[in-house]
Amino acid sequence: MTPEVERLERLAERLRTVDPYVPPPGAKIRGWNLVLAAVEQSNTARSGVHPIRRLVLASVAAGVLLVAGAVAASADSLPDSIFYPLKGVLENTRGALTFGASDQLAYHLDLARTRLTEAQAMFARHRVDLADQALSGLDDQLNDAALVIQAEKQSDPAVGAAMENRLRQAIATHDAQLAGLQGQVTNPTALNAIMQARDRAAQALQTAAKNGKGNGNPGTSPNGSGLGNGTANSPHPTPKH
Amino acid sequence: MRPLGKAASDDDRPLIERVRKGDQDAVRALYERYFDRIYNYVYARLGRAEDAEDLAIDTMTRGLTRLDLFQDQGVAFSSWIYRIAHNATIDHYRRHGKVSLVSLEHAPALESADPSELAVEQMSNEDLHAAIRDLTDEQQQVLILRFFQDLTAAQVASIMGKSVGAVQALQHRALGSLERALQGRAVN
Numbered sequence: 328m329t330p331e332v333e334r335l336e337r338l339a340e341r342l343r344t345v346d347p348y349v350p351p352p353g354a355k356i357r358g359w360n361l362v363l364a365a366v367e368q369s370n371t372a373r374s375g376v377h378p379i380r381r382l383v384l385a386s387v388a389a390g391v392l393l394v395a396g397a398v399a400a401s402a403d404s405l406p407d408s409i410f411y412p413l414k415g416v417l418e419n420t421r422g423a424l425t426f427g428a429s430d431q432l433a434y435h436l437d438l439a440r441t442r443l444t445e446a447q448a449m450f451a452r453h454r455v456d457l458a459d460q461a462l463s464g465l466d467d468q469l470n471d472a473a474l475v476i477q478a479e480k481q482s483d484p485a486v487g488a489a490m491e492n493r494l495r496q497a498i499a500t501h502d503a504q505l506a507g508l509q510g511q512v513t514n515p516t517a518l519n520a521i522m523q524a525r526d527r528a529a530q531a532l533q534t535a536a537k538n539g540k541g542n543g544n545p546g547t548s549p550n551g552s553g554l555g556n557g558t559a560n561s562p563h564p565t566p567k568h
Numbered sequence: 569m570r571p572l573g574k575a576a577s578d579d580d581r582p583l584i585e586r587v588r589k590g591d592q593d594a595v596r597a598l599y600e601r602y603f604d605r606i607y608n609y610v611y612a613r614l615g616r617a618e619d620a621e622d623l624a625i626d627t628m629t630r631g632l633t634r635l636d637l638f639q640d641q642g643v644a645f646s647s648w649i650y651r652i653a654h655n656a657t658i659d660h661y662r663r664h665g666k667v668s669l670v671s672l673e674h675a676p677a678l679e680s681a682d683p684s685e686l687a688v689e690q691m692s693n694e695d696l697h698a699a700i701r702d703l704t705d706e707q708q709q710v711l712i713l714r715f716f717q718d719l720t721a722a723q724v725a726s727i728m729g730k731s732v733g734a735v736q737a738l739q740h741r742a743l744g745s746l747e748r749a750l751q752g753r754a755v756n
Contacts, residue, residue, distance in 0.1 A: 335743040338750075341688040342715035345696055346609035350604060350621060358625040359599055362632055366587075366595050369633040 405448050406457040428479040432472050436497045439468035442502055446524075450512055459520040466527035469498065473535035491535050498528045501502050571707040580645040588635055595632055602646070603628055605717060606653045611714045612656045615701055623660060654709065654727075691750065699749040707742035714739055729754040 328336075350358075401410035401417060417437060425434045442465035449458035472494050480487030503526055509521045580601075586594030606627050611620035631638075631649045638648050698710055706728070713724045714735075725735045 331744075335740065335748060338688050338743050338747055339715060341641050341691070342711065343718070345693045345716060347604075347608045347716060348617075348620065350607040350624065351617075354607070354621045354624075355603060358603060358621070358628060359596070362599055362629050363592070363595065365629045366592075367632050369591050383756065 330403055407449070407452065407454055408444055428475055428486070428490065431475045432493060435468045435472035435475065436493070439465050439497065439501065441471065442468060443504060447504070447508060450508060450517060453514075455514055455517045455520065458517065462520050462524040465501070466524060466531065469494070469501075469528050469531035470534065472497075473531045476535040477537065491532075494535050495532055498532050503529060577718050584638070584645055585637060587632065597646075598632060599628055602631075602649050606649065608716060609650065609653050609712055610657055612697060612700065612716055613708060614660065615697065619660060619664075623656045627656050630656075643728060644723075646723070650713070650727040658705070688750065695750070695753060696746075699746055699753060702749045703742060706738060707745055708736045710735060711742050711746065713754070 397410055397413055398417065401408075401413040404410040404414050422431075422434055425431050442461045446458045446461035446465065449455070449461055460527065474493060476487055476490045479490055505521050505525050505528075509518060509525075512518055576705055580598065583594045583598050583601075587598065603624060607620055609622035610623040611617065614620055614623070627649065631645075638645065666752070692723050703711070709728060710724060713719045713727060714721070719727075721732045721735045721739070725732045728735065730738070
């Protein structure tokens with residue numbers, strides 16, 4: 328090692344022993360406060376770098392929430408609700424995904440029960456027009472149920488007969504409810520709608536009973552099978568005024 | 569000599585990721601890890617506590633708020649933060665003027681001073697600091713980083729953007745220049 332290198336080594340060693348400058352505690356605290364404030368500000372500013380992206384994400388999130396909320400709300404919505412059309416869409420979707428005669432019958436009977444509930448609610452709110460529509464819907468479902476039963480009878484009469492009994496029981500329940508409703512309303516239009524609904528329900532049962540081969544069920548009308556309120560020969564008793 | 573603490577490099581990556589995700593604790597950890605070192609570096613360069621404080625805070629603020637500019641590809645965060653400190657120092661010089669820009673690299677030794685008689689062990693820290701500040705910018709950098717910051721030649725090379733060999737050569741020349749500067753001070 329040359330003398331020059333030795334001297335420089337000594338100098339280097341001396342430099343290593345120099346005490347470092349240490350910041351005063353106050354400076355470090357002040358620095359941290361400033362750095363923290365700057366970082367928070369930077370984060371806030373950075374979050375605004377992509378406003379369009381944020382807007383899209385927020386819109387998507389809001390859309391998902393809106394749809395989910397609308398679907399949830401529509402499930403129990405009534406005909407005078409803004410969500411009611413969505414309820415029809417969901418019901419149709421459910422119907423498209425229902426297979427098998429028994430399940431299809433259950434589907435139609437379920438919707439028939441729903442329409443009757445809607446009609447009762449609309450009568451209570453004095454929305455006779457909407458109640459009339461709901462009763463039409465009730466009849467549509469019962470007719471569809473009758474057609475399902477008819478078709479099933481041709482392929483399996485025993486199963487078809489059992490399904491017909493299910494329809495008869497459902498119509499009997501509906502008729503009892505309609506009869507009660509009929510006794511509560513005084514509006515002639517409402518009374519007429521209820522009576523028509525009861526008649527069409529009875530016709531649906533007759534349709535279900537028709538199979539061209541005979542199903543052995545003697546009763547084809549609510550009254551003939553012991554249904555109805557028993558207050559008159561007609562399935563629809565005289566309305567109270 | 570009081571240690572400045574570990575000069576982390578690889579260890580910084582998880583912290584940096586957390587900072588990018590807005591983790592305040594990670595910001596604090598990086599601040600604690602580097603503030604003292606940066607303060608020491610800029611103080612050694614400038615020689616004024618007030619300026620060192622402001623520049624250290626400014627460096628840490630820039631480093632921790634602009635991590636989007638830091639790409640951890642070949643350059644460690646520690647190198648990046650030292651470069652910010654170096655640039656801040658240069659900016660400070662430009663605004664306020666440097667005390668001395670005279671290069672002592674090739675300055676002849678004073679005839680009346682014998683280098684072998686230079687008692688470096690007895691020199692005060694302030695004399696050493698003052699003599700270092702008379703050196704060129706790169707010489708100051710290499711001496712401060714190598715001996716005050718206790719970084720390896722490889723780390724200094726990364727900070728200065730040079731090869732390790734170039735840093736070692738620069739270090740040798742810087743020590744020679746410092747010796748001459750100290751001789752000049754001893755004569756005066």
